[in-house]
Amino acid sequence: MRTPAAVLALGLTLAIGTPTAWALTRPEPTAGVPVVAALAAPARAPITAPVPAATPPPGDRLPEATARPAAPTVAPVVVPPVRLSLPARGIEAPIDPVGVEPEGEMTLPEDVDRVGWYSYGPVPGAAEGAAVVAGHVDDAEQGLGALAPLREAEPGDEVVVEAADGSTTRWTVTGRETIDKPGVPLGELFARTGAPRLVLITCGGPFDADLRSYRDNVVVVAEPRP
Amino acid sequence: MNRTRPLALVAGTTGALALVLASATSASAADTATVSILHAVPDTPVDVYANGEELLSDFQPGTLTDPLTLPAGEYDLAVFPAGVDPATSQPAIKADDVAVPAGANATVVAHLGESGTPVLTPYVNDLSAVGAGDARLTVRHTAAAPAVDVRAGGTVVVPGLTNPEEASLTVPAGTVSADVTLAGTSTVAIGPADLTLAEGTATVVYAWGSGDAGYELAVQTFTGLHSSPSGVPGGSAGLATDDAGLPLPVVALTALGLGAAAFGARRVVSSRA
Numbered sequence: 310m311r312t313p314a315a316v317l318a319l320g321l322t323l324a325i326g327t328p329t330a331w332a333l334t335r336p337e338p339t340a341g342v343p344v345v346a347a348l349a350a351p352a353r354a355p356i357t358a359p360v361p362a363a364t365p366p367p368g369d370r371l372p373e374a375t376a377r378p379a380a381p382t383v384a385p386v387v388v389p390p391v392r393l394s395l396p397a398r399g400i401e402a403p404i405d406p407v408g409v410e411p412e413g414e415m416t417l418p419e420d421v422d423r424v425g426w427y428s429y430g431p432v433p434g435a436a437e438g439a440a441v442v443a444g445h446v447d448d449a450e451q452g453l454g455a456l457a458p459l460r461e462a463e464p465g466d467e468v469v470v471e472a473a474d475g476s477t478t479r480w481t482v483t484g485r486e487t488i489d490k491p492g493v494p495l496g497e498l499f500a501r502t503g504a505p506r507l508v509l510i511t512c513g514g515p516f517d518a519d520l521r522s523y524r525d526n527v528v529v530v531a532e533p534r535p
Numbered sequence: 536m537n538r539t540r541p542l543a544l545v546a547g548t549t550g551a552l553a554l555v556l557a558s559a560t561s562a563s564a565a566d567t568a569t570v571s572i573l574h575a576v577p578d579t580p581v582d583v584y585a586n587g588e589e590l591l592s593d594f595q596p597g598t599l600t601d602p603l604t605l606p607a608g609e610y611d612l613a614v615f616p617a618g619v620d621p622a623t624s625q626p627a628i629k630a631d632d633v634a635v636p637a638g639a640n641a642t643v644v645a646h647l648g649e650s651g652t653p654v655l656t657p658y659v660n661d662l663s664a665v666g667a668g669d670a671r672l673t674v675r676h677t678a679a680a681p682a683v684d685v686r687a688g689g690t691v692v693v694p695g696l697t698n699p700e701e702a703s704l705t706v707p708a709g710t711v712s713a714d715v716t717l718a719g720t721s722t723v724a725i726g727p728a729d730l731t732l733a734e735g736t737a738t739v740v741y742a743w744g745s746g747d748a749g750y751e752l753a754v755q756t757f758t759g760l761h762s763s764p765s766g767v768p769g770g771s772a773g774l775a776t777d778d779a780g781l782p783l784p785v786v787a788l789t790a791l792g793l794g795a796a797a798f799g800a801r802r803v804v805s806s807r808a
Binding site: 312313314315316317318319320321322323324325326327328331371372374375376377378379380381382383384408409412413414415417427429443444445446447448449452453454456457460490493495496498499501510511512513514515516518521522523526 | 572573574585586588590591594595597598599600601603604605666667668708710728729730731733734735740741751752753754755759761763764765766767768769770771772773774775776785788789791792793794795796797798799800801802803806
Protein backbone atom coordinates (compact mmCIF):
# COMPACT_ATOMS: atom_id res chain seq x y z
CA MET A 310 0.00 0.00 0.00
CA ARG A 311 1.75 3.11 -1.16
CA THR A 312 -0.86 5.76 -0.36
CA PRO A 313 -0.37 5.71 3.44
CA ALA A 314 3.39 6.00 2.95
CA ALA A 315 2.87 8.96 0.65
CA VAL A 316 0.55 10.58 3.19
CA LEU A 317 3.15 9.98 5.90
CA ALA A 318 5.91 11.53 3.80
CA LEU A 319 3.76 14.51 2.81
CA GLY A 320 2.69 15.03 6.43
CA LEU A 321 6.24 14.94 7.71
CA THR A 322 7.33 17.35 4.98
CA LEU A 323 4.59 19.77 5.98
CA ALA A 324 5.22 19.39 9.71
CA ILE A 325 8.93 20.01 9.40
CA GLY A 326 9.02 22.20 6.32
CA THR A 327 6.44 24.78 7.34
CA PRO A 328 8.12 26.09 10.53
CA THR A 329 11.54 25.72 8.94
CA ALA A 330 10.56 27.77 5.92
CA TRP A 331 8.91 30.33 8.19
CA ALA A 332 12.02 30.61 10.31
CA LEU A 333 14.29 30.88 7.28
CA THR A 334 12.26 33.59 5.60
CA ARG A 335 12.02 35.80 8.67
CA PRO A 336 14.19 38.90 8.39
CA GLU A 337 17.43 38.73 10.28
CA PRO A 338 17.64 41.27 13.10
CA THR A 339 20.71 42.75 11.45
CA ALA A 340 21.78 43.23 7.86
CA GLY A 341 24.74 44.99 6.33
CA VAL A 342 27.06 47.24 8.22
CA PRO A 343 26.26 47.93 11.92
CA VAL A 344 24.59 51.32 12.04
CA VAL A 345 27.31 53.06 14.02
CA ALA A 346 29.88 51.94 11.46
CA ALA A 347 27.52 52.90 8.63
CA LEU A 348 27.17 56.35 10.13
CA ALA A 349 30.88 56.73 10.66
CA ALA A 350 31.94 55.49 7.24
CA PRO A 351 33.76 58.13 5.25
CA ALA A 352 31.67 60.17 2.87
CA ARG A 353 32.27 59.86 -0.85
CA ALA A 354 33.70 63.31 -0.76
CA PRO A 355 35.91 63.28 2.30
CA ILE A 356 34.61 65.69 4.90
CA THR A 357 37.27 67.66 6.61
CA ALA A 358 36.22 68.93 9.99
CA PRO A 359 35.92 72.69 9.88
CA VAL A 360 38.78 74.20 11.80
CA PRO A 361 37.35 76.69 14.28
CA ALA A 362 38.87 80.08 13.66
CA ALA A 363 42.59 79.94 13.14
CA THR A 364 45.28 78.06 14.94
CA PRO A 365 47.18 80.40 17.19
CA PRO A 366 49.97 82.05 15.30
CA PRO A 367 53.54 81.45 16.36
CA GLY A 368 55.11 83.78 18.85
CA ASP A 369 53.30 86.91 19.81
CA ARG A 370 51.65 87.46 16.47
CA LEU A 371 47.92 88.03 16.74
CA PRO A 372 45.53 86.32 14.34
CA GLU A 373 43.79 88.12 11.51
CA ALA A 374 40.47 89.40 12.73
CA THR A 375 37.48 89.56 10.42
CA ALA A 376 34.54 91.70 11.43
CA ARG A 377 31.00 91.30 10.14
CA PRO A 378 27.81 93.28 10.64
CA ALA A 379 26.00 92.08 13.74
CA ALA A 380 22.52 93.32 12.87
CA PRO A 381 19.76 90.70 13.23
CA THR A 382 19.42 88.58 10.09
CA VAL A 383 16.65 86.39 8.75
CA ALA A 384 17.35 82.68 8.98
CA PRO A 385 17.75 80.84 5.68
CA VAL A 386 14.68 78.89 4.62
CA VAL A 387 15.08 75.13 4.54
CA VAL A 388 13.13 73.09 1.98
CA PRO A 389 11.60 70.23 3.99
CA PRO A 390 11.23 66.66 2.74
CA VAL A 391 7.63 65.65 1.99
CA ARG A 392 7.69 62.01 0.83
CA LEU A 393 9.69 58.89 1.64
CA SER A 394 9.79 55.79 -0.49
CA LEU A 395 11.66 52.52 -0.24
CA PRO A 396 10.25 50.74 -3.30
CA ALA A 397 11.88 47.35 -2.69
CA ARG A 398 9.93 46.98 0.60
CA GLY A 399 6.75 48.73 -0.50
CA ILE A 400 7.31 51.69 1.82
CA GLU A 401 5.68 54.89 0.63
CA ALA A 402 4.76 57.61 3.11
CA PRO A 403 4.23 61.35 3.38
CA ILE A 404 6.69 63.14 5.67
CA ASP A 405 5.80 65.71 8.35
CA PRO A 406 8.42 67.94 10.01
CA VAL A 407 8.55 67.08 13.71
CA GLY A 408 10.42 68.05 16.87
CA VAL A 409 10.45 66.66 20.38
CA GLU A 410 7.87 65.82 23.01
CA PRO A 411 7.89 67.68 26.33
CA GLU A 412 9.63 64.63 27.86
CA GLY A 413 12.37 64.82 25.24
CA GLU A 414 11.47 61.96 22.91
CA MET A 415 11.27 62.55 19.19
CA THR A 416 7.74 63.44 18.09
CA LEU A 417 6.14 61.05 15.59
CA PRO A 418 3.01 61.65 13.53
CA GLU A 419 -0.10 60.17 15.19
CA ASP A 420 -1.12 58.76 11.81
CA VAL A 421 0.91 55.58 11.35
CA ASP A 422 0.71 55.99 7.57
CA ARG A 423 2.84 59.14 7.91
CA VAL A 424 6.44 59.52 9.03
CA GLY A 425 8.25 62.38 10.76
CA TRP A 426 11.44 64.17 9.80
CA TYR A 427 13.45 65.52 12.77
CA SER A 428 13.37 69.15 11.67
CA TYR A 429 15.97 70.36 14.19
CA GLY A 430 18.59 68.20 12.51
CA PRO A 431 19.94 68.16 8.95
CA VAL A 432 17.57 68.04 6.01
CA PRO A 433 18.00 65.03 3.65
CA GLY A 434 20.52 66.29 1.13
CA ALA A 435 22.37 68.57 3.54
CA ALA A 436 26.13 68.71 3.12
CA GLU A 437 26.73 66.89 6.38
CA GLY A 438 25.05 65.13 9.25
CA ALA A 439 22.31 62.57 9.67
CA ALA A 440 18.78 63.34 8.47
CA VAL A 441 16.43 61.31 10.65
CA VAL A 442 13.02 60.06 9.49
CA ALA A 443 10.98 57.93 11.89
CA GLY A 444 7.49 56.54 12.24
CA HIS A 445 5.28 54.29 14.33
CA VAL A 446 5.51 50.63 13.42
CA ASP A 447 1.87 50.10 14.37
CA ASP A 448 -1.07 51.33 16.39
CA ALA A 449 -3.81 49.45 18.21
CA GLU A 450 -6.57 51.11 16.18
CA GLN A 451 -4.80 51.92 12.92
CA GLY A 452 -2.94 48.66 12.43
CA LEU A 453 0.50 48.38 10.88
CA GLY A 454 2.39 51.58 10.11
CA ALA A 455 4.12 52.71 6.95
CA LEU A 456 7.51 51.71 8.34
CA ALA A 457 6.51 48.18 9.44
CA PRO A 458 8.44 46.64 6.48
CA LEU A 459 11.58 48.53 7.53
CA ARG A 460 12.83 45.42 9.36
CA GLU A 461 13.09 43.69 6.00
CA ALA A 462 15.27 46.38 4.41
CA GLU A 463 18.48 45.01 2.95
CA PRO A 464 21.79 46.63 2.01
CA GLY A 465 21.52 47.94 -1.54
CA ASP A 466 17.86 48.90 -1.28
CA GLU A 467 17.18 52.29 -2.79
CA VAL A 468 15.50 55.02 -0.74
CA VAL A 469 14.06 58.13 -2.38
CA VAL A 470 13.18 61.30 -0.49
CA GLU A 471 11.17 63.98 -2.25
CA ALA A 472 11.41 67.57 -1.04
CA ALA A 473 8.70 70.22 -1.02
CA ASP A 474 10.18 71.86 -4.12
CA GLY A 475 9.89 68.61 -6.09
CA SER A 476 13.60 67.76 -5.97
CA THR A 477 14.62 64.30 -4.83
CA THR A 478 17.57 62.77 -3.03
CA ARG A 479 18.46 59.12 -3.57
CA TRP A 480 20.06 56.86 -1.02
CA THR A 481 21.40 53.32 -0.74
CA VAL A 482 20.80 51.27 2.40
CA THR A 483 24.11 50.23 3.94
CA GLY A 484 22.98 48.72 7.21
CA ARG A 485 20.05 47.67 9.33
CA GLU A 486 20.12 46.84 13.00
CA THR A 487 17.61 46.04 15.73
CA ILE A 488 18.88 47.64 18.91
CA ASP A 489 17.63 47.46 22.49
CA LYS A 490 16.24 50.97 23.13
CA PRO A 491 18.56 51.89 26.02
CA GLY A 492 21.50 50.96 23.79
CA VAL A 493 20.44 53.03 20.78
CA PRO A 494 23.34 55.37 19.89
CA LEU A 495 21.17 58.50 19.76
CA GLY A 496 24.13 60.86 19.57
CA GLU A 497 25.37 59.16 16.41
CA LEU A 498 21.92 58.69 14.86
CA PHE A 499 21.12 62.38 15.31
CA ALA A 500 24.62 63.68 14.50
CA ARG A 501 24.61 67.07 12.83
CA THR A 502 28.12 66.80 11.50
CA GLY A 503 30.01 64.09 9.68
CA ALA A 504 29.18 62.30 6.45
CA PRO A 505 25.68 62.89 5.03
CA ARG A 506 23.38 60.02 5.97
CA LEU A 507 19.71 59.17 5.95
CA VAL A 508 18.58 57.40 9.14
CA LEU A 509 15.22 55.60 9.25
CA ILE A 510 13.89 54.52 12.64
CA THR A 511 10.86 52.60 13.86
CA CYS A 512 10.13 50.09 16.61
CA GLY A 513 10.71 46.38 16.64
CA GLY A 514 11.73 43.40 18.67
CA PRO A 515 9.58 41.87 21.40
CA PHE A 516 6.46 43.74 22.48
CA ASP A 517 5.76 44.39 26.15
CA ALA A 518 1.96 44.31 26.40
CA ASP A 519 1.99 45.84 29.90
CA LEU A 520 4.07 48.83 28.87
CA ARG A 521 2.43 48.88 25.41
CA SER A 522 5.91 49.34 24.03
CA TYR A 523 8.46 47.54 21.91
CA ARG A 524 11.81 46.67 23.40
CA ASP A 525 13.91 47.67 20.40
CA ASN A 526 14.36 50.24 17.68
CA VAL A 527 14.82 49.11 14.10
CA VAL A 528 17.41 51.44 12.58
CA VAL A 529 18.31 51.64 8.90
CA VAL A 530 21.20 53.78 7.67
CA ALA A 531 21.54 54.83 4.04
CA GLU A 532 24.24 56.81 2.26
CA PRO A 533 23.87 59.08 -0.76
CA ARG A 534 23.54 57.18 -4.02
CA PRO A 535 26.28 58.37 -6.39
CA MET B 536 16.70 82.93 34.11
CA ASN B 537 20.25 83.60 35.09
CA ARG B 538 21.41 87.07 35.66
CA THR B 539 24.98 88.11 36.08
CA ARG B 540 26.80 91.36 36.36
CA PRO B 541 30.00 91.34 34.36
CA LEU B 542 33.03 93.19 35.57
CA ALA B 543 32.57 96.69 34.22
CA LEU B 544 35.58 98.69 33.24
CA VAL B 545 35.89 102.37 33.59
CA ALA B 546 37.33 104.03 30.53
CA GLY B 547 40.85 103.96 31.53
CA THR B 548 43.65 106.34 31.80
CA THR B 549 44.12 105.64 35.47
CA GLY B 550 46.46 102.72 35.05
CA ALA B 551 46.23 98.98 35.08
CA LEU B 552 42.78 97.53 35.31
CA ALA B 553 42.45 93.81 35.68
CA LEU B 554 39.91 92.54 33.26
CA VAL B 555 39.34 89.03 34.41
CA LEU B 556 37.46 86.69 32.18
CA ALA B 557 35.98 84.01 34.32
CA SER B 558 37.22 80.67 33.18
CA ALA B 559 34.72 78.77 31.11
CA THR B 560 33.22 75.72 32.73
CA SER B 561 34.80 73.30 30.32
CA ALA B 562 38.46 73.42 31.15
CA SER B 563 39.91 72.99 27.72
CA ALA B 564 43.28 71.34 27.74
CA ALA B 565 44.41 73.67 25.00
CA ASP B 566 46.24 76.74 26.15
CA THR B 567 44.18 79.01 23.99
CA ALA B 568 41.03 81.04 24.48
CA THR B 569 38.33 82.12 22.09
CA VAL B 570 37.54 85.81 22.03
CA SER B 571 35.14 87.80 19.88
CA ILE B 572 35.06 91.58 19.83
CA LEU B 573 31.93 93.65 19.29
CA HIS B 574 32.04 97.35 18.48
CA ALA B 575 28.96 98.92 20.04
CA VAL B 576 29.98 102.57 20.42
CA PRO B 577 27.88 104.56 17.95
CA ASP B 578 29.36 106.64 15.14
CA THR B 579 33.04 106.01 15.86
CA PRO B 580 35.17 103.69 13.73
CA VAL B 581 38.14 102.54 15.81
CA ASP B 582 41.45 100.73 15.70
CA VAL B 583 41.94 98.06 18.36
CA TYR B 584 45.40 97.32 19.73
CA ALA B 585 46.45 94.34 21.81
CA ASN B 586 49.88 94.45 23.46
CA GLY B 587 50.74 97.42 21.27
CA GLU B 588 50.00 95.55 18.08
CA GLU B 589 47.10 96.45 15.83
CA LEU B 590 44.43 93.75 16.04
CA LEU B 591 41.64 95.50 14.14
CA SER B 592 41.77 98.55 11.94
CA ASP B 593 38.86 100.73 10.95
CA PHE B 594 36.55 98.58 13.08
CA GLN B 595 33.02 99.80 12.37
CA PRO B 596 30.23 100.32 14.91
CA GLY B 597 27.74 97.47 14.81
CA THR B 598 30.24 94.89 13.61
CA LEU B 599 31.46 91.78 15.36
CA THR B 600 34.64 89.82 14.77
CA ASP B 601 34.65 86.12 14.04
CA PRO B 602 35.83 84.19 17.10
CA LEU B 603 39.58 84.68 17.48
CA THR B 604 41.73 81.94 18.91
CA LEU B 605 44.24 83.67 21.14
CA PRO B 606 47.03 82.23 23.21
CA ALA B 607 45.96 82.32 26.82
CA GLY B 608 47.68 85.06 28.75
CA GLU B 609 47.44 88.72 29.63
CA TYR B 610 46.69 91.42 27.12
CA ASP B 611 46.86 95.20 27.19
CA LEU B 612 43.90 96.38 25.15
CA ALA B 613 43.57 99.86 23.74
CA VAL B 614 40.94 101.37 21.49
CA PHE B 615 41.78 104.44 19.39
CA PRO B 616 39.71 106.48 16.97
CA ALA B 617 40.41 104.95 13.56
CA GLY B 618 43.53 106.21 11.85
CA VAL B 619 45.23 108.04 14.69
CA ASP B 620 48.82 107.34 15.66
CA PRO B 621 48.73 105.38 18.90
CA ALA B 622 52.19 106.67 19.83
CA THR B 623 51.01 110.23 20.07
CA SER B 624 47.35 109.85 21.06
CA GLN B 625 45.38 108.90 24.09
CA PRO B 626 43.23 105.82 23.70
CA ALA B 627 39.48 106.24 23.85
CA ILE B 628 39.28 103.12 25.96
CA LYS B 629 42.12 101.26 27.61
CA ALA B 630 42.42 98.12 29.69
CA ASP B 631 45.73 96.63 30.79
CA ASP B 632 46.62 93.14 31.94
CA VAL B 633 43.43 91.61 30.66
CA ALA B 634 43.59 87.98 31.72
CA VAL B 635 42.46 85.59 29.00
CA PRO B 636 42.43 82.15 30.62
CA ALA B 637 42.83 78.94 28.63
CA GLY B 638 39.57 77.42 27.48
CA ALA B 639 37.50 80.57 27.94
CA ASN B 640 35.00 81.74 25.35
CA ALA B 641 34.31 85.42 25.76
CA THR B 642 33.05 88.44 23.94
CA VAL B 643 34.68 91.76 24.67
CA VAL B 644 32.32 94.62 23.93
CA ALA B 645 33.34 98.22 23.41
CA HIS B 646 30.21 100.16 24.28
CA LEU B 647 28.77 103.09 26.16
CA GLY B 648 28.05 102.95 29.86
CA GLU B 649 24.70 104.08 31.13
CA SER B 650 25.94 107.67 31.31
CA GLY B 651 27.51 107.58 27.86
CA THR B 652 31.16 106.93 28.79
CA PRO B 653 32.92 104.41 26.50
CA VAL B 654 33.85 101.21 28.31
CA LEU B 655 35.09 97.71 27.57
CA THR B 656 33.04 94.89 29.07
CA PRO B 657 34.05 91.23 28.84
CA TYR B 658 31.22 88.72 28.86
CA VAL B 659 31.71 84.99 29.27
CA ASN B 660 29.61 83.07 26.76
CA ASP B 661 27.60 80.15 28.08
CA LEU B 662 28.16 77.37 25.56
CA SER B 663 26.72 74.55 27.66
CA ALA B 664 24.29 72.24 25.89
CA VAL B 665 20.58 72.96 25.76
CA GLY B 666 17.88 70.31 25.72
CA ALA B 667 16.48 68.93 22.46
CA GLY B 668 14.07 71.46 21.00
CA ASP B 669 15.46 74.38 22.98
CA ALA B 670 17.57 77.45 22.35
CA ARG B 671 19.39 79.80 24.71
CA LEU B 672 18.67 83.51 24.58
CA THR B 673 21.04 85.91 26.29
CA VAL B 674 20.43 89.65 26.39
CA ARG B 675 23.15 92.18 27.26
CA HIS B 676 22.48 95.82 28.02
CA THR B 677 25.31 97.78 26.42
CA ALA B 678 23.45 100.98 25.59
CA ALA B 679 23.67 104.44 27.11
CA ALA B 680 20.26 104.02 28.65
CA PRO B 681 18.61 103.32 31.98
CA ALA B 682 17.03 100.01 32.95
CA VAL B 683 15.03 98.27 30.25
CA ASP B 684 12.60 95.40 29.88
CA VAL B 685 13.16 92.91 27.08
CA ARG B 686 9.97 91.56 25.54
CA ALA B 687 9.35 88.60 23.27
CA GLY B 688 6.03 88.53 21.47
CA GLY B 689 4.87 91.41 23.66
CA THR B 690 5.57 89.57 26.91
CA VAL B 691 8.32 90.76 29.22
CA VAL B 692 10.93 88.01 29.46
CA VAL B 693 13.71 90.01 31.11
CA PRO B 694 12.56 92.80 33.42
CA GLY B 695 14.68 95.67 34.68
CA LEU B 696 17.98 94.94 32.94
CA THR B 697 20.63 97.61 33.59
CA ASN B 698 23.87 98.43 31.79
CA PRO B 699 26.08 96.30 31.63
CA GLU B 700 24.07 93.42 33.06
CA GLU B 701 23.15 90.33 31.10
CA ALA B 702 20.38 87.76 31.48
CA SER B 703 19.98 84.31 29.98
CA LEU B 704 17.00 82.09 29.51
CA THR B 705 16.28 78.84 27.76
CA VAL B 706 13.36 78.99 25.38
CA PRO B 707 11.72 76.66 22.86
CA ALA B 708 13.37 77.08 19.47
CA GLY B 709 11.59 79.34 17.03
CA THR B 710 11.32 82.88 15.78
CA VAL B 711 10.29 85.56 18.24
CA SER B 712 9.46 89.19 17.74
CA ALA B 713 11.61 90.99 20.28
CA ASP B 714 11.65 94.57 21.44
CA VAL B 715 13.15 96.59 24.27
CA THR B 716 11.16 99.01 26.38
CA LEU B 717 12.05 101.42 29.13
CA ALA B 718 11.70 99.38 32.30
CA GLY B 719 8.18 99.22 33.61
CA THR B 720 6.71 101.02 30.62
CA SER B 721 5.46 100.13 27.17
CA THR B 722 7.62 102.82 25.57
CA VAL B 723 9.52 100.92 22.90
CA ALA B 724 13.20 101.93 22.70
CA ILE B 725 14.39 99.32 20.21
CA GLY B 726 12.60 97.06 17.78
CA PRO B 727 10.57 95.10 17.29
CA ALA B 728 12.91 92.78 15.41
CA ASP B 729 12.40 89.16 14.43
CA LEU B 730 14.98 86.95 16.10
CA THR B 731 15.55 83.42 14.89
CA LEU B 732 16.38 81.29 17.91
CA ALA B 733 17.50 78.13 16.15
CA GLU B 734 17.36 74.87 18.05
CA GLY B 735 20.61 73.96 19.74
CA THR B 736 22.10 77.44 19.50
CA ALA B 737 22.80 80.33 21.81
CA THR B 738 21.72 83.72 20.54
CA VAL B 739 23.21 86.72 22.29
CA VAL B 740 21.39 89.99 21.73
CA TYR B 741 23.07 93.28 22.55
CA ALA B 742 21.04 96.45 23.00
CA TRP B 743 23.42 99.26 22.12
CA GLY B 744 23.58 102.87 21.08
CA SER B 745 22.57 106.13 22.68
CA GLY B 746 19.67 108.53 22.74
CA ASP B 747 21.45 110.83 20.30
CA ALA B 748 22.70 108.18 17.88
CA GLY B 749 19.71 105.89 18.20
CA TYR B 750 19.40 102.44 19.69
CA GLU B 751 19.96 99.18 17.84
CA LEU B 752 20.28 95.45 18.35
CA ALA B 753 23.36 93.41 17.59
CA VAL B 754 23.23 89.62 17.46
CA GLN B 755 25.90 87.00 18.09
CA THR B 756 25.11 83.32 17.54
CA PHE B 757 26.83 80.19 18.79
CA THR B 758 25.91 76.82 17.29
CA GLY B 759 26.47 73.20 18.22
CA LEU B 760 24.89 73.29 21.69
CA HIS B 761 22.16 70.81 20.74
CA SER B 762 21.17 67.60 22.49
CA SER B 763 19.71 64.49 20.89
CA PRO B 764 16.13 63.43 21.58
CA SER B 765 15.95 61.05 24.53
CA GLY B 766 14.55 58.29 22.34
CA VAL B 767 12.30 57.32 19.48
CA PRO B 768 8.98 55.74 20.45
CA GLY B 769 7.37 53.90 17.60
CA GLY B 770 4.53 51.49 18.20
CA SER B 771 1.86 50.58 20.69
CA ALA B 772 0.01 47.53 19.40
CA GLY B 773 2.46 44.66 19.19
CA LEU B 774 1.38 43.79 15.65
CA ALA B 775 4.95 43.76 14.42
CA THR B 776 6.39 41.98 17.41
CA ASP B 777 9.19 39.50 16.98
CA ASP B 778 8.38 37.01 19.74
CA ALA B 779 4.72 36.25 19.29
CA GLY B 780 5.79 32.70 18.55
CA LEU B 781 4.64 30.96 15.39
CA PRO B 782 1.95 32.76 13.39
CA LEU B 783 -1.38 30.90 13.28
CA PRO B 784 -1.16 29.80 9.61
CA VAL B 785 2.23 28.27 10.30
CA VAL B 786 0.89 26.44 13.35
CA ALA B 787 -2.18 25.22 11.42
CA LEU B 788 -0.13 23.98 8.49
CA THR B 789 2.33 22.26 10.82
CA ALA B 790 -0.52 20.60 12.74
CA LEU B 791 -2.09 19.47 9.48
CA GLY B 792 1.22 17.94 8.46
CA LEU B 793 1.58 16.17 11.81
CA GLY B 794 -1.97 14.81 11.56
CA ALA B 795 -1.41 13.55 8.03
CA ALA B 796 1.88 11.95 9.08
CA ALA B 797 0.20 10.21 12.03
CA PHE B 798 -2.64 9.02 9.84
CA GLY B 799 -0.25 7.73 7.20
CA ALA B 800 1.96 6.04 9.78
CA ARG B 801 -0.99 4.23 11.34
CA ARG B 802 -2.07 2.99 7.94
CA VAL B 803 1.44 1.87 7.10
CA VAL B 804 1.68 -0.01 10.40
CA SER B 805 -1.79 -1.57 10.14
CA SER B 806 -1.19 -2.66 6.53
CA ARG B 807 1.90 -4.54 7.63
CA ALA B 808 0.16 -6.19 10.55
